Every structure is written in structure tokens, then in C-alpha cells.
Amino acid sequence: MIELQNLAVILNDKVILRALNFSWHKGETVALVGANGAGKTTLLKVLSTLIKPTSGKLKLADGVTSQQWRRLFGAVFQESFLYDELSAQENLLFYQQLYGDADRRKTEYLLQLVNLLNVKDERTTAFSKGMKQRLSIARALIHEPMCLLLDEPFEGLDLASKKTIEAVLHERKRAGAGWILVSHDIDDAWRLCDRVVFLHDGTVLLEQPCHEQQFASFLTYYKKVLERG
Numbered sequence: 001m002i003e004l005q006n007l008a009v010i011l012n013d014k015v016i017l018r019a020l021n022f023s024w025h026k027g028e029t030v031a032l033v034g035a036n037g038a039g040k041t042t043l044l045k046v047l048s049t050l051i052k053p054t055s056g057k058l059k060l061a062d063g064v065t066s067q068q069w070r071r072l073f074g075a076v077f078q079e080s081f082l083y084d085e086l087s088a089q090e091n092l093l094f095y096q097q098l099y100g101d102a103d104r105r106k107t108e109y110l111l112q113l114v115n116l117l118n119v120k121d122e123r124t125t126a127f128s129k130g131m132k133q134r135l136s137i138a139r140a141l142i143h144e145p146m147c148l149l150l151d152e153p154f155e156g157l158d159l160a161s162k163k164t165i166e167a168v169l170h171e172r173k174r175a176g177a178g179w180i181l182v183s184h185d186i187d188d189a190w191r192l193c194d195r196v197v198f199l200h201d202g203t204v205l206l207e208q209p210c211h212e213q214q215f216a217s218f219l220t221y222y223k224k225v226l227e228r229g
């Protein structure tokens with residue numbers, strides 16, 4: 001569905017991504033792992049067309065145009081992109097209208113899905129980090145994307161919020177959608193994804209299916225590379 005070939009990203013004279021090859025196919029669940037500064041967020045931003053590659057190719061398959069691709073993914077980055085002066089539901093309605101939709105039943109369904117229906121009319125100013133993150137997930141789902149781009153969606157969340165988000169992901173997978181998940185937690189990566197892509201120094205060091213039998217050996221290798229720096 002989307003493929004990056006021999007990609008490089010240079011920002012402010014710094015090489016962030018280099019000789020990078022990556023692909024995502026419909027329904028796939030992929031984990032991006034690697035040390036701080038490896039280039040995971042930058043890669044997500046390239047996939048979401050927020051950053052233009054300096055060189056290399058971004059290819060879309062099945063006749064999908066870049067404009068169509070922008071409607072096919074939903075992104076959850078570190079910034080929440082929520083409006084504090086609006087209520088939870090108003091936030092969702094705002095984003096829904098950008099997609100030419102105004103169906104309140106859909107926003108209520110999503111609020112229920114992320115366990116926020118009981119606070120739908122409250123302003124998000126007073127929301128906890130977990131509540132904001134759950135609302136960000138609902139925001140990203142408003143146009144029923146087939147691919148979720150998730151930048152450490154569980155960071156700093158308690159177990160209940162994490163479980164809620166995981167349940168949403170499983171629901172999306174049942175509906176045929178997939179995701180690309182940036183995570184520092186190899187347990188999460190393995191549990192939630194079909195394939196893991198290990199980024200190091202701006203390029204793909206290793207890529208493999210998340211088979212249960214290979215978890216321990218991958219973890220040992222991962223830790224060794226991170227310790228070496």
C-alpha cells in the first residue's frame with residue numbers, strides 16, 4: 001500500500017534518515033522500535049506526509065493518490081491536537097466536519113469506544129493525560145482510517161487507559177485496519193504487531209515477524225545494540 005525506497009531525510013544539515021526501505025500493506029500491524037533519536041517519529045512524519053523526503057521514493061500502490069492516502073490514515077503524535085476550550089464531543093465534531101461529516105452518533109460511538117462518553121460535554125482542559133490520549137485516538141478514528149500511525153500512544157498512561165486503547169486497536173483490526181506503532185516497549189510491540197522494524201541511526205537495522213519463539217532472542221539483540229549506542 002505504501003512503500004519508502006532508499007529514503008533520506010536531512011533536516012537543518014543533519015541526516016535523520018538514510019538509505020531507508022520500509023513498506024506497509026493493508027491490514028498489517030507494524031512496530032517501529034529503536035533508541036531515542038533513531039528516527040522513528042521522523043519516519044512516521046514522512047509516512048503521514050508532514051515531512052518531505054530529501055531523496056528517495058515514497059510509492060503508493062493500488063492507484064492511491066497522496067491526497068487519498070491522507071484520508072486513509074489517522075495519526076496520533078505526541079502533540080494532542082485537541083482544543084482545550086472545546087468539550088470532548090465538540091473536539092470530535094470539529095474534526096469530523098473537516099471530513100464533511102456531522103453524524104453525532106459516530107462521535108458518541110467513538111467516545112464510548114474510548115470510555116469517555118460520561119464526560120463528553122466537559123472541556124478537555126481538565127482531562128488527565130490518559131483521557132486526552134484516549135480522545136486523541138478517537139479523533140484519529142473519526143474518518144475510519146485503514147492505517148493508524150501511533151507515536152508511543154501508551155507513554156505515561158495507567159493500565160486502565162492502556163487497556164482501553166488496546167481494545168480499540170483490536171476492534172480496528174477486526175474491521176480490517178492496521179497500524180504502525182512506535183514503541184519503546186518490546187513487549188507491547190510483540191503483543192500488538194505482526195512485524196517489528198528496528199531502526200538504528202536513521203536506517204533499518206533489522207526487520208522480522210513478531211513470532212513468539214523469537215521474542216527472547218530479539219530482546220537480547222535489541223538491548224545489546226542499545227547498550228553499544
Ligand SMILES: Nc1ncnc2c1ncn2[C@@H]1O[C@H](COP(=O)(O)OP(=O)(O)OP(=O)(O)O)[C@@H](O)[C@H]1O
Nearest residue numbers: 011012014016034035036037038039040041042043
Ligand atoms: N527539525 C529537526 N532538525 C534537526 N534535527 C532534528 C529535527 N527533527 C528531529 N531531529 C533529530 O533527528 C533525530 C531523530 O529524531 P526522531 O524524533 O525521529 O527520533 P525518535 O526515534 O522518534 O526518538 P525518540 O525515541 O526519542 O522519540 C534526533 O536526533 C532529533 O534530535
